[in-house]
Amino acid sequence: MMPGNELVDVTTQEGRSAxxxxxxxxxxxxxxxxxxxxxxxREQGGYFTALDRDGTVxxxxxxxxxxxxxxxxxxxxxxTVEKNPEWxxxxxxxxxxxxxxxxxxxxxxxxxxxxxxxxxxxxRYVYSEAFAAIGNAAYARASGDARAADxxxxxxxxxxxxxxxxxxxxxxxxxxxxPMMSIGPLMIGIATAQELRVNLGDVVAxxxxxxxWIDWAIERIERxxxxxxxxxVMEVVGPSGEIIDHFDGRxxxxxxxxxxxxxxxxxxxxxSDRRLIRLGLTILDWMWKRGWDEEFGGIFYFRDLRxxxxxxxxxxxxxxxxxxxxxxxxxxAWTLTGDEKYARWHRQVHDWSFAHFPDPEFxxxxxxxxxxxxxxxRLKGNMWKxxxxxxxxxxxxxxxxxxxx
Amino acid sequence: MMPGNELVDVTTQEGRSAxxxxxxxxxxxxxxxxxxxxxxxREQGGYFTALDRDGTVxxxxxxxxxxxxxxxxxxxxxxTVEKNPEWxxxxxxxxxxxxxxxxxxxxxxxxxxxxxxxxxxxxRYVYSEAFAAIGNAAYARASGDARAADxxxxxxxxxxxxxxxxxxxxxxxxxxxxPMMSIGPLMIGIATAQELRVNLGDVVAxxxxxxxWIDWAIERIERxxxxxxxxxVMEVVGPSGEIIDHFDGRxxxxxxxxxxxxxxxxxxxxxSDRRLIRLGLTILDWMWKRGWDEEFGGIFYFRDLRxxxxxxxxxxxxxxxxxxxxxxxxxxAWTLTGDEKYARWHRQVHDWSFAHFPDPEFxxxxxxxxxxxxxxxRLKGNMWKxxxxxxxxxxxxxxxxxxxx
Numbered sequence: 072m073m074p075g076n077e078l079v080d081v082t083t084q085e086g087r088s089a090x091x092x093x094x095x096x097x098x099x100x101x102x103x104x105x106x107x108x109x110x111x112x113r114e115q116g117g118y119f120t121a122l123d124r125d126g127t128v129x130x131x132x133x134x135x136x137x138x139x140x141x142x143x144x145x146x147x148x149x150x151t152v153e154k155n156p157e158w159x160x161x162x163x164x165x166x167x168x169x170x171x172x173x174x175x176x177x178x179x180x181x182x183x184x185x186x187x188x189x190x191x192x193x194x195r196y197v198y199s200e201a202f203a204a205i206g207n208a209a210y211a212r213a214s215g216d217a218r219a220a221d222x223x224x225x226x227x228x229x230x231x232x233x234x235x236x237x238x239x240x241x242x243x244x245x246x247x248x249x250p251m252m253s254i255g256p257l258m259i260g261i262a263t264a265q266e267l268r269v270n271l272g273d274v275v276a277x278x279x280x281x282x283x284w285i286d287w288a289i290e291r292i293e294r295x296x297x298x299x300x301x302x303x304v305m306e307v308v309g310p311s312g313e314i315i316d317h318f319d320g321r322x323x324x325x326x327x328x329x330x331x332x333x334x335x336x337x338x339x340x341x342x343s344d345r346r347l348i349r350l351g352l353t354i355l356d357w358m359w360k361r362g363w364d365e366e367f368g369g370i371f372y373f374r375d376l377r378x379x380x381x382x383x384x385x386x387x388x389x390x391x392x393x394x395x396x397x398x399x400x401x402x403x404a405w406t407l408t409g410d411e412k413y414a415r416w417h418r419q420v421h422d423w424s425f426a427h428f429p430d431p432e433f434x435x436x437x438x439x440x441x442x443x444x445x446x447x448x449r450l451k452g453n454m455w456k457x458x459x460x461x462x463x464x465x466x467x468x469x470x471x472x473x474x475x476x
Numbered sequence: 477m478m479p480g481n482e483l484v485d486v487t488t489q490e491g492r493s494a495x496x497x498x499x500x501x502x503x504x505x506x507x508x509x510x511x512x513x514x515x516x517x518r519e520q521g522g523y524f525t526a527l528d529r530d531g532t533v534x535x536x537x538x539x540x541x542x543x544x545x546x547x548x549x550x551x552x553x554x555x556t557v558e559k560n561p562e563w564x565x566x567x568x569x570x571x572x573x574x575x576x577x578x579x580x581x582x583x584x585x586x587x588x589x590x591x592x593x594x595x596x597x598x599x600r601y602v603y604s605e606a607f608a609a610i611g612n613a614a615y616a617r618a619s620g621d622a623r624a625a626d627x628x629x630x631x632x633x634x635x636x637x638x639x640x641x642x643x644x645x646x647x648x649x650x651x652x653x654x655p656m657m658s659i660g661p662l663m664i665g666i667a668t669a670q671e672l673r674v675n676l677g678d679v680v681a682x683x684x685x686x687x688x689w690i691d692w693a694i695e696r697i698e699r700x701x702x703x704x705x706x707x708x709v710m711e712v713v714g715p716s717g718e719i720i721d722h723f724d725g726r727x728x729x730x731x732x733x734x735x736x737x738x739x740x741x742x743x744x745x746x747x748s749d750r751r752l753i754r755l756g757l758t759i760l761d762w763m764w765k766r767g768w769d770e771e772f773g774g775i776f777y778f779r780d781l782r783x784x785x786x787x788x789x790x791x792x793x794x795x796x797x798x799x800x801x802x803x804x805x806x807x808x809a810w811t812l813t814g815d816e817k818y819a820r821w822h823r824q825v826h827d828w829s830f831a832h833f834p835d836p837e838f839x840x841x842x843x844x845x846x847x848x849x850x851x852x853x854r855l856k857g858n859m860w861k862x863x864x865x866x867x868x869x870x871x872x873x874x875x876x877x878x879x880x881x
Contacts, residue, residue, distance in 0.1 A: 121723065121787075123784065123785060124785075129723075129784045129785065130722045130723045130787075131722070132722055132723075185653060185654070189650070189653040190650045190652075190653055191649050191650055191653055191654060192648065192649055192650070193650075243597065244596050244597055245594070245595045245596055245597070245598075247595075248590060248594040248595055248596055249590070249596060317535045317536070317537055318526065318534075318535045318537075318858070318859075379528065379534045380528060380529075380534065380853045380854050380855040381853065382526075382535075382855070382858045382859065384789065384790040384793060384844060384852070385789035385790055386852075386853065387852060387853075388789060439789060441846065441847075442846070447789070447791075447792060448785045448786065448791065448792075449785050450785040450787070453723070453787045454723075454787065
């Protein structure tokens with residue numbers, strides 16, 4: 072049931088070495104080969120992500136999110152692990168597909184296009200731009216391609232403008248009746264700025280440096296979304312941080328919050344800023360309690376602030392990505408504090424994840440489990456799952472453990 | 477586990493009487509009182525639908541779909557069961573709320589509004605109009621209100637225009653790259669026309685009678701969506717009925733198809749048209765096989781045409797409404813044919829539904845079960861579940877059995 076379970080003792084040097092090796096092996100011998108073999112469209116460029124259990128492509132449409140994210144993954148491995156030319160070629164393939172087919176009228180990026188790049192869906196929001204920014208930033212460093220560096224900054228500026236300039240993005244809910252803000256654009260803003268900075272230096276986008284954007288986003292999250300009175304981090308609030316006591320407003324997303332927690336801890340670590348680390352730990356502490364399923368294990372997808380029923384149908388399913396974020400957040404918290412609680416939580420979520428998500432026969436992880444851990448669909452990818460969260464987690468945790476050996 | 481199970485023998489007169497009584501009791505002693513007690517907003521008009529297990533309102537926002545659908549339910553009971561003044565008052569409350577608060581700029585109806593009727597969401601599509609049409613038609617008959625009769629026709633005309641006039645509704649997917657049509661607007665068109673006709677006579681909307689619209693919609697469904705080579709009814713096809721071999725195009729919705737099946741059988745019954753009845757039976761036969769879960773029982777939400785994985789997360793959950801449609805379709809098929817197969821299918825889906833969905837403690841049905849029948853959420857209603865599918869099924873089946881006693 073739990074392969075490698077006996078090795079996950081992060082509090083010993085031996086345990087850390089074994090765990091680092093487990094992450095490295097999964098990344099380089101399983102997950103990355105799976106995506107290069109099955110997901111890379113060597114004929115028409117870019118990546119398929121809609122893969123059946125054995126890697127068969129079952130929908131040739133391409134996610135623009137995952138073109139940017141895939142580029143980031145392959146270029147980051149090239150930049151940080153080894154100069155493997157196949158990884159650089161794969162990254163270039165995604166960059167070129169994005170350049171040829173990513174942008175719609177006015178330059179805003181699509182959400183999905185056909186295999187050969189004809190437009191399918193344009194959406195209101197701009198996560199395609201954030202992921203194109205991090206992909207281009209990592210690829211610029213890998214290749215020295217000057218256009219990629221410029222594009223990374225332009226995509227980030229477009230992301231910031233659409234996300235934060237008042238009135239730029241059409242609201243889903245009438246803004247006069249019920250003005251709402253989501254944490255998503257802020258937390259993705261932090262991660263995007265961090266990736267631009269590590270690959271391009273502390274460049275200026277839309278009038279300020281990446282570091283200044285990170286400060287701005289963290290300040291807003293802390294002031295508006297972090298609620299000590301509830302010990303919760305909200306997904307959505309009113310313009311002054313008001314709790315919106317309706318389905319959408321009460322709906323907590325523990326995976327999202329744990330992701331924000333490690334972005335903020337990572338920033339605190341880079342700056343040796345204990346206040347930021349403390350903020351990230353607080354978010355982790357609260358949202359672990361909100362999100363961990365004491366009955367079946369694993370991280371719930373949605374929870375209600377007041378324990379009321381949630382409207383979204385998949386509220387109690389176990390998705391792969393919140394588990395990836397929780398593995399990173401707990402391991403990073405342990406390395407920053409040495410607090411045994413975080414070693415315990417890390418072990419819990421690591422063991423549950425590695426017991427339930429991997430497919431030993433065909434590789435990669437399943438993405439979607441029922442609450443009790445049974446596989447809900449044999450899909451290995453779709454328009455929302457591709458070469459990103461899992462390889463990012465394996466890569467980040469492997470390197471973090473190498474550092475702390 | 478299965479209360480009343482021993483009574484469900486629809487092939488005997490005694491079984492039909494007992495079953496009719498079970499449906500009548502559930503309708504008049506459980507479901508309708510639950511919604512009148514908990515869902516009717518006697519202060520500000522119209523209906524809440526976001527109810528916790530015990531009927532507590534947990535979101536005061538109002539679904540415009542369910543204002544029209546609730547009016548239809550209460551007014552239809554008044555028209556066909558008894559002249560209960562509370563039902564007429566409840567229907568009037570919904571009609572008046574719709575008149576005051578339903579329409580946005582240009583008259584198109586909202587999807588959701590606040591408790592006091594301020595706008596929240598406007599969507600591309602026009603199901604709010606279809607449900608406002610059937611509500612107003614039933615209310616016009618119940619009350620003699622001439623404006624309601626006019627409004628019913630106007631809403632139906634708006635529905636037809638937005639749904640079927642080329643270029644009127646902005647497409648979700650780029651129409652040059654991948655033109656797509658859904659079965660939903662056609663099948664809801666049939667049911668809307670049937671309800672206008674039964675309550676107002678065969679009125680003209682957008683240039684032709686309700687009966688002519690029904691013929692038009694059934695012809696399109698049969699020609700474009702019904703696929704003998706796959707023994708399947710598609711949810712989505714290309715403009716000439718092409719199979720679209722991508723996630724969305726392959727995705728079958730058995731509950732939807734079973735609903736279309738009984739709309740068509742009902743039309744065939746009214747007209748004594750054996751060809752229409754045969755079409756409805758064919759859809760039922762194929763989609764029962766596609767939808768029935770041989771392992772756990774119940775009707776799957778989505779299936780893939782080619783047995784591939786489906787992208788939607790709740791694909792294998794058991795929702796209350798496909799079960800309501802399946803109970804009607806199988807019972808109607810049995811009464812029309814006397815074929816023992818349909819009695820058996822009816823018993824299967826009736827027993828499974830009544831064993832898993834009802835809440836004997838607080839009344840009404842749960843809406844959302846896991847594949848194995850365990851309750852996923854204790855919600856009794858939300859923006860998608862309210863006083864419609866379940867009372868419609870109980871009312872239709874009760875009356876059908878009374879007819880065939």
